[in-house]
Each structure stands twice: as C-alpha cells, then as structure tokens.
Amino acid sequence: MSYLEIKNLEISFPTPKGKYIAVRDINLSIEKGEIISIIGHSGCGKSTIMNAIAGMNTPTGGSVELMGKTIKGPGPDRGIVFQNYSLLPWMSVYQNIYQAVDAVMDCSKKEKQEIVLQNLEMVNLMQHKDKLPGQLSGGMKQRVAIARAFAINPGVLLLDEPFGALDALTKGTMQLELLKLWNLSGRDKTIIMITHDIEEAIFLSDRIVVMNDGPAATIKEIEHVHLARPRNKIEIVKTPEYIELRDRLLHLLTDKFSIEDMGMVYKK
C-alpha cells in the first residue's frame, strides 16, 4: 500500500450536451517523499487530476487514497498552488498568507506571523508584503501562492504549473527553493506538480507522468528519472541518461504534431 494511491480514477463533468469524461482509468501509486511531474497537452485533464487529489472535486469513479484513507475533501495535509494563483484581491500579500496559516495552523499568533514572514522571505517578496495582489506581476502572484501553500507545511504539495509565469532566472531560483524545502523536510514531503517544461520535469522529478490527450484522457506513459541527487542543472544536461529521457519525452508529447506538420509540407 503506497502513501498516495490513485485507483481507476474517472472524473466527468455534466455539460449541456451530456456527460463529458475528462479523465478515466488513472492508476498511480506514489510513495512518501516522491516528486512526481505530470505533463501533457493543454486541456488533457492535469488540473482535474490534481483537484481530485486536493479534494476540490469528487471522482465520478474510482478513488484517491492518502495513507489508506479515501480523500473526501480538502485538508491541511495537502497544500495547493492553483493554476490561476487564486489570491484574494482585497488583502495584502501578507494577509493572503496569514489567513491561510491562521485557518490551518494550531499555534500562537506570534508563531504564525513568524511563519508568514519566513515564507515571504523564501519567495523573496519581503519588500512587497503590504501590496495588494492587483499591484503585483504575474510571477509575483505566483510566488505568493507558492508561499501560501508552503506556509501551512503540508505533507503533500500540489503545484499546478507553479513556475509557469516566471522568467527563466526566477524559475531556476524557485526550483532550487522547492528542492531545498524538500531536503529540509528530510525528503519526506511528497510533491506532485504539473508542468509544461520537460527540462524542469527531469531536473526535479523522480517520475514523470505523461498524459494522453482528452477527452477521456489516460496516462500514456510513466518515465522514471534515474539521475542521482543532488542534481546539478548544468551537469545533468550533458549526461546520456538525460538526453535519452528528454528525447523520449519530446517524442511522447510531439509525435502527433510532427506528423501533421509533415503532412502540411507535402501537400504544398
């Protein structure tokens, strides 16, 4: 029995045209402390799976179990960074994080404030703590959302394209912060993240889940990343394992498109 177990998961949505099956037959066992990336084309159902783990939506079939218990709703054991940040626009950056900490954590006010400041420091937003979300750039909002999820110190971190809006430099820093946090926890935290960035997936993950396209998307392939940790971003790209894995992932994600592209060329 794994730490997090997804069994025959199916999620469908009622639409005016009838039931729309977003994902089905999702089976995935995740161990405690694993870092998993989910990669796939836009609209295939990555966020849908993530929300099922978060307990934000209810499976229409199968189940998600955390430590043997079926997930019935959200809980403080899982921290989520939503794809669209979901900050409350009438509250300062500080308050956005504080309200989450205050709702979840069971400690003194002073300790809570300390936690908020630590996490603000981590995402390098200390000077911006009194700004409203509307006054932040996309990347800064994303960092607030990350700080908020980290601040409640959950066992499972669910990150939906957490670094998508960041520039390459900030992205690199944030990836290292994520790994630092993971190491600090004794590699005990389980991290599941959605990304569109193959290199990021390889650099961070133990396993990479590649999805088929929807509707009724399934898991196409699960790739193991055998590169030893700690990984050096500059060094690993030269290793044959990395190159082989990257090519395989690229192939899994783009074969359909490259064939179509060739077709276009020939028709001319």
Added chain:
Amino acid sequence: MTDTETLTADIETKGVSKESNGGETTNYKRKAFFSNVLKYAKSIFFACVGLFLCGGLWEWLSSYTEGDLPTPAATFTVFFEMLSDPFYDYGPNDKGIGLQLGSSIGRVLLGFSIGSVIAIPIGILMGASNIGKQIFYPIVQLLKPVSPLAWFPIGLVVFKDSDMATIFIIFITSLWSTLINTAFGVGSIPQDHKNVAKAFGFSKMRYLRKILIPYALPHIITGLRLSIGVAWLVIVAGEMLSGGAGIGFFVWDSWNALSLERVISAILIIGIVGLLFDKLFTLIENKVSYKA
C-alpha cells in the same frame, strides 16, 4: 476608464523614476496638473451651459404664464431669505427650512437604517443559499414594484401614529435595492475565491469576514446608495400624506399658501440633499472597492 487609469499610472511611475534628475519631474508633474485643471474647467463650463439653458427655459415659462410661475430672480430672493434664518420655530406649522429638512433627514436615516440592518443579512442569505433565495425572492419580486406610499395605511394601523407610519414606509422603501444588490454580490463570488476558502479550510466565520463581506461590500454599498435615493424620493410624498413637519410637508404647506417661490426653493434643496446622499455613498463605494 482603463485608458485613463493606465495613463495616470504611467505618469506616476515616470515621476518616481525621474526623481533624480529633478527638472524633468517637475515639468512632467506641471503638465499633468494643468491638464487636470483644464479638464475640470471644461466640465464646469459645460455644467454652466446646462444651468444657463435651464434658467432660460424657466424665465421663458415664467413670462409665458404671465408671472404665475415666479421668475428665477424672485425665487432666489426667497431662497436666500429661507436660508438666512433656517432654524426659526414659531410653533408646529411655522418652522425654518433647516428644521424641516432636519426632521426629514432624521426620518429617512432612521427608516433606512432599520431597513438596511434587516435587508443586508437577508440579502446575504438569498445570495449564499439556494433555499434562502427560493424563500425570499418571490416575496421581493411581488412587493418591490408596489409604491411605498401604499404601505402608509398599514403603518397607520400598526403604529397609530403618522410620524411612525412615515418612518415605516421609508423602512419598506429601503429594503428592496439593498436586498437585491446584496444577494447579487454574494451570489456572484467567483469560484476561485471559494476555492481558497475550501482548500485552506476556512471556517464559516472566516469565510464570511474575509471573503464574502469584502467581495460583496461594493455591491452592498451600491444597494444602500440606491435605497437611500429612493427613500429620499419617497419621504417628500410621505410627509405630504402625514403632515406635521418635514420638507414634504413644507412643500405642501407652501403650495397651500400659494408661495411657489418657496416650493421651487424646496425643490432645489431636496435636489441638493439627494445629490449629497448619492455623493456620500459613491465615496464609500470607491473606498471599499478594490482592484482585481
């Protein structure tokens, strides 16, 4: 709207970044200042054009009715006379305009406050729960189109007092817009915000205080603004029915005394007070609204 906003934001940031080489900054600020002054001067000018046209029409009507309708000049003489001693009190049927106005405003504020205190929670209930909506919405739909004056007899029967009956119709008047706007505001809270509450396990109280109220507040204030506007409309008619004191009674009394100058002056004063109420709530509205 967005265009001007980005424009001003632009001006501000440029002002800050060029702080070091002082000359340009002041130049920039001066330009912004003058363009603002010009904008205001223009809008004041056009407002004057409107007033002038109105005055002309009034003057013409006055000569057309051969003086039955008093001229603007005669009216303003009476208007300033009224304002020069607004608080005199020569018994129940002869009070200064300030006292009349004061008692009207007092009634409106009292009825409006009671109405709001009841309408806001029910509006929240209507917006937040489907059952609440199903219970209250039909009642609101049925009673909202009824002229508040129709409630006057009911107020009289219940309170046996015409003053209380007037406050009662203001109370009824103040309910509807606040109810509807509050319900709309609460009902339109985006899923994103609800997700935050759900994901981080907000308690009911925290959800109410940190998400529901802040999100719905601009809508609630809009409702209050509309409510007090209608209440101010209704008070004049209400006091004509109830008599006693108040600006509505004053209008009716002046008409009976055949002093149209006083009627028109009262109309102007009613308009100004209504405008001030509106401005006050617009101010609060702007204070509590946030940029998404």
